[in-house]
Amino acid sequence: MIEAQTLTKRYGAKTAVDSISFTVQPGKVTGFLGPNGAGKSTTMRMIMGLDNPSGGQVIVNGRPYAKHKAPLHEVGALLDAKAVHTKRSAYNHLRAMAATHGIPNSRVNEVIELTGLGAVAKKRVAGFSLGMGQRLGIAVALLGDPQTVIFDEPVNGLDPEGVQWVRHLARDLAAEGRTVFLSSHLMSEMALTADHLIVIGRGRIIADAPIQDIIDGQSKARVRVRADRPQDLLGPLAGDGVSSQVLEPELLEITGVDPRRIAETALRTGVLVYELTPLQLSLEDAYMQLTQAEVEYQSHSLSPTAPDTTQLTIPVEGRRP
Amino acid sequence: MSAQTTTSPSPTRHAPRPSSGITFSRVLRSEWIKVTTVRSTVILIASTVLVMVGLALLGAWGYAQLAQSINDGSLPADLQAQGPGSPAVDALTTPSSGLIFGQLLIASLAVVLIASEWATGMIRSTMVAVPGRTPALLAKTVVVAAVAFLVGLLSALVSYLIAQPILGSQDLDFALTEDGVLASIINTGTFLALVAVISMSLGILLRNTAGGVVTAVGIFFVLPVIMQLLSGLADWVTDAARFLPGEAGNKMVAVTASEGALTQLQGGLVMGAWALAFLAAALIVTKKRDV
Numbered sequence: 349m350i351e352a353q354t355l356t357k358r359y360g361a362k363t364a365v366d367s368i369s370f371t372v373q374p375g376k377v378t379g380f381l382g383p384n385g386a387g388k389s390t391t392m393r394m395i396m397g398l399d400n401p402s403g404g405q406v407i408v409n410g411r412p413y414a415k416h417k418a419p420l421h422e423v424g425a426l427l428d429a430k431a432v433h434t435k436r437s438a439y440n441h442l443r444a445m446a447a448t449h450g451i452p453n454s455r456v457n458e459v460i461e462l463t464g465l466g467a468v469a470k471k472r473v474a475g476f477s478l479g480m481g482q483r484l485g486i487a488v489a490l491l492g493d494p495q496t497v498i499f500d501e502p503v504n505g506l507d508p509e510g511v512q513w514v515r516h517l518a519r520d521l522a523a524e525g526r527t528v529f530l531s532s533h534l535m536s537e538m539a540l541t542a543d544h545l546i547v548i549g550r551g552r553i554i555a556d557a558p559i560q561d562i563i564d565g566q567s568k569a570r571v572r573v574r575a576d577r578p579q580d581l582l583g584p585l586a587g588d589g590v591s592s593q594v595l596e597p598e599l600l601e602i603t604g605v606d607p608r609r610i611a612e613t614a615l616r617t618g619v620l621v622y623e624l625t626p627l628q629l630s631l632e633d634a635y636m637q638l639t640q641a642e643v644e645y646q647s648h649s650l651s652p653t654a655p656d657t658t659q660l661t662i663p664v665e666g667r668r669p
Numbered sequence: 670m671s672a673q674t675t676t677s678p679s680p681t682r683h684a685p686r687p688s689s690g691i692t693f694s695r696v697l698r699s700e701w702i703k704v705t706t707v708r709s710t711v712i713l714i715a716s717t718v719l720v721m722v723g724l725a726l727l728g729a730w731g732y733a734q735l736a737q738s739i740n741d742g743s744l745p746a747d748l749q750a751q752g753p754g755s756p757a758v759d760a761l762t763t764p765s766s767g768l769i770f771g772q773l774l775i776a777s778l779a780v781v782l783i784a785s786e787w788a789t790g791m792i793r794s795t796m797v798a799v800p801g802r803t804p805a806l807l808a809k810t811v812v813v814a815a816v817a818f819l820v821g822l823l824s825a826l827v828s829y830l831i832a833q834p835i836l837g838s839q840d841l842d843f844a845l846t847e848d849g850v851l852a853s854i855i856n857t858g859t860f861l862a863l864v865a866v867i868s869m870s871l872g873i874l875l876r877n878t879a880g881g882v883v884t885a886v887g888i889f890f891v892l893p894v895i896m897q898l899l900s901g902l903a904d905w906v907t908d909a910a911r912f913l914p915g916e917a918g919n920k921m922v923a924v925t926a927s928e929g930a931l932t933q934l935q936g937g938l939v940m941g942a943w944a945l946a947f948l949a950a951a952l953i954v955t956k957k958r959d960v
Binding site: 396397398399400413419420425428431432433434435441443449451 | 689690691692695696698699700702703706707708709785786789790791792793794796797798799800801805957959960
């Protein structure tokens with residue numbers, strides 16, 4: 349269990365993490381999602397006691413990380429893949445880490461097997477690929493068989509098999525009742541792994557909810573309509589919470605009304621409707637909508653005609669979550 | 670997507686095994702593993718011993734040559750007139766004569782061992798494993814100081830032993846029991862240990878290998894020279910120069926105390942005080958800064 353209360357980190361005039369409060373529950377995988385520079389890594393570093401908060405506090409398993417007597421048994425963290433002396437072998441790195449807690453060499457060998465590092469364990473870390481570095485980082489995180497695990501961008505640099513492995517590992521750890529906190533900027537990855545999402549942008553929490561709620565919350569019944577006289581439909585439908593967008597002369601997107609009411613209105617007004625498609629938002633779209641205003645480094649389209657809101661209006665069929 | 674895992678999670682505490690947890694001796698062991706598992710570190714330590722012994726042999730040979738010249742009467746008059754240094758007295762410093770180079774290598778080693786943790790990112794693993802930070806740095810300092818002490822002691826002892834036959838050829842050989850000799854040999858180790866502590870503290874404060882090595886060289890080698898250049902300006906400069914870490918340290922291994930200079934013990938206390946001050950600053954700053 350990780351509990352953050354009004355956690356804040358300022359670097360000079362810049363606020364990287366802005367008074368965030370959240371709880372990461374045991375028994376499920378919680379995704380920590382946000383664009384680059386949103387404050388994910390800074391938050392994780394504060395959880396692990398590497399950065400001192402400018403305000404607020406964060407506790408893990410009941411107390412600040414640094415106050416635990418055997419911290420590696422409480423929390424295992426992969427913060428960055430290559431937090432390792434490159435001239436040392438993976439095996440010796442693990443041995444040095446294990447020694448601080450009196451963890452026996454047998455456990456070192458176990459995590460080497462578990463993470464599939466057996467073939468390279470005696471080699472110097474300098475020659476490791478990013479993916480092997482990630483595996484070593486995860487091996488370190490698992491050394492103490494901790495109740496809580498924190499992985500910062502764990503699938504970075506992993507091959508597809510490795511990505512699957514991390515996914516299963518995270519799910520298995522959660523199924524054993526552990527607290528699993530994963531950060532990512534890839535919503536598709538979170539959709540497959542996480543049960544619960546905390547979405548962060550510009551140092552603030554934008555959403556903190558079960559993953560399905562986030563998808564649902566962002567997709568108020570949106571319907572795409574093709575009709576011969578769209579304007580005649582919109583008048584009778586107008587009302588609270590209903591908005592529409594004319595995409596083409598005969599193509600509309602209506603938000604806030606269910607398809608049946610649109611069909612009834614069309615029948616009554618004699619408008620010919622030849623497409624009526626309910627749109628479901630993917631997690632990716634939900635995420636884009638949530639974080640759009642919060643992206644720190646936004647890329648701009650090269651085309652001068654493309655409006656900033658394109659993402660809101662692209663059709664989303666075929667991208668079901 | 671979560672059906673199979675959200676069912677009946679068992680929030681059992683995986684309680685830490687009673688035998689497990691951070692203790693200082695375990696952190697020491699971890700730092701020992703770190704020092705011994707990087708090949709370049711081991712090579713640097715071994716070469717320090719070789720270089721120190723080599724320099725001492727060179728010194729012994731030099732004293733023997735000098736003594737022979739004096740005995741032959743072939744020594745140039747101006748050299749003969751010079752200074753208090755009779756070969757017999759100078760020869761007593763043979764065991765510690767590798768220090769000039771030894772302190773350079775040990776200073777570099779100490780800076781590299783800690784600054785490379787920042788350079789490689791290793792420091793984050795270290796500080797996650799030992800989040801109290803102070804025990805980790807203290808353990809590393811103890812390990813490196815102990816290695817430095819043994820390097821100094823071993824070099825001085827080996828130097829003493831293999832210099833004796835060379836010196837003996839001119840009757841310059843001496844016993845361990847002569848005044849100050851054994852202390853000088855032991856203090857060769859003590860001096861290097863304190864050099865290691867100061868250098869490690871610099872590495873911790875600067876978090877940068879090149880900056881740390883340059884600063885250490887500045888303190889041990891350049892500062893005394895600057896003070897000497899300035900000594901004409903005022904008497905207090907000369908007075909103060911005696912208390913520089915390098916100068917005070919050199920007195921720890923001096924066998925004959927010259928007039929007005931610090932004794933072995935005083936030199937040791939002054940240098941020890943410097944080491945403590947640097948270490949305290951390093952530990953306090955690390956506790957407060959982000960890793």
